[in-house]
Amino acid sequence: GAVVSQHPSWVICKSGTSVKIECRSLDFQATTMFWYRQFPKQSLMLMATSNEGSKATYEQGVEKDKFLINHASLTLSTLTVTSAHPEDSSFYICSASPSGSGNNEQFFGPGTRLTVL
Amino acid sequence: GQQLNQSPQSMFIQEGEDVSMNCTSSSIFNTWLWYKQEPGEGPVLLIALYKAGELTSNGRLTAQFGITRKDSFLNISASIPSDVGIYFCAGSLGIYGGSQGNLIFGKGTKLSVKP
Numbered sequence: 287g288a289v290v291s292q293h294p295s296w297v298i299c300k301s302g303t304s305v306k307i308e309c310r311s312l313d314f315q316a317t318t319m320f321w322y323r324q325f326p327k328q329s330l331m332l333m334a335t336s337n338e339g340s341k342a343t344y345e346q347g348v349e350k351d352k353f354l355i356n357h358a359s360l361t362l363s364t365l366t367v368t369s370a371h372p373e374d375s376s377f378y379i380c381s382a383s384p385s386g387s388g389n390n391e392q393f394f395g396p397g398t399r400l401t402v403l
Numbered sequence: 404g405q406q407l408n409q410s411p412q413s414m415f416i417q418e419g420e421d422v423s424m425n426c427t428s429s430s431i432f433n434t435w436l437w438y439k440q441e442p443g444e445g446p447v448l449l450i451a452l453y454k455a456g457e458l459t460s461n462g463r464l465t466a467q468f469g470i471t472r473k474d475s476f477l478n479i480s481a482s483i484p485s486d487v488g489i490y491f492c493a494g495s496l497g498i499y500g501g502s503q504g505n506l507i508f509g510k511g512t513k514l515s516v517k518p
Binding site for chain 1: 433434436438443444445446447448451491495497504505506507508509510511
């Protein structure tokens with residue numbers, strides 16, 4: 287149980303284009319999902335907290351107009367990187383906490399490798 | 404904001420040896436989690452700790468929630484080659500059965516095991 291999937295697993299795009307990444311909880315519902323970014327040989331940095339049916343909460347320094355988050359259902363959150371630039375190239379990972387579980391365990395997706403040319 | 408100091412940064416050990424790594428914080432956490440990440444993949448939850456002093460095992464892995472709530476350690480006994488990866492600690496202010504909290508991650512311990 288507690289499986290989280292991400293799609294695509296990797297994407298290469300041209301500078302200036304937008305890229306959408308999907309995060310799905312496959313066998314549980316998640317009121318809250320999280321989006322992280324991880325640069326090579328570094329730890330995970332929280333970008334935003336995605337709340338089903340409401341606006342996402344962004345961490346300081348993360349541009350909400352650049353990283354659009356939509357959490358339309360209890361099993362799906364999407365992250366859209368708008369007008370991507372080479373400095374946005376990174377490993378993007380989502381996580382989800384089972385709704386009503388009462389604990390703080392987050393289950394992570396396999397990540398999406400974004401390369402912006 | 405809160406930060407976690409995780410050590411050591413990397414370890415090179417012989418198969419069969421025991422491993423110990425730890426995380427410390429300048430302020431308290433209510434939840435400690437330990438994850439393992441392999442290259443190109445997302446972190447996988449190993450052990451979750453919710454009470455100060457709690458000692459929990461998962462196979463050859465053992466983790467403890469420090470009494471002061473400002474630290475946690477992870478031990479791996481009798482290491483094997485597949486233990487290779489990066490181990491992250493993560494702390495949360497969220498309370499079991501209560502409020503949720505964001506995770507703050509340590510910088511990771513890279514483990515290499517020589518057969």
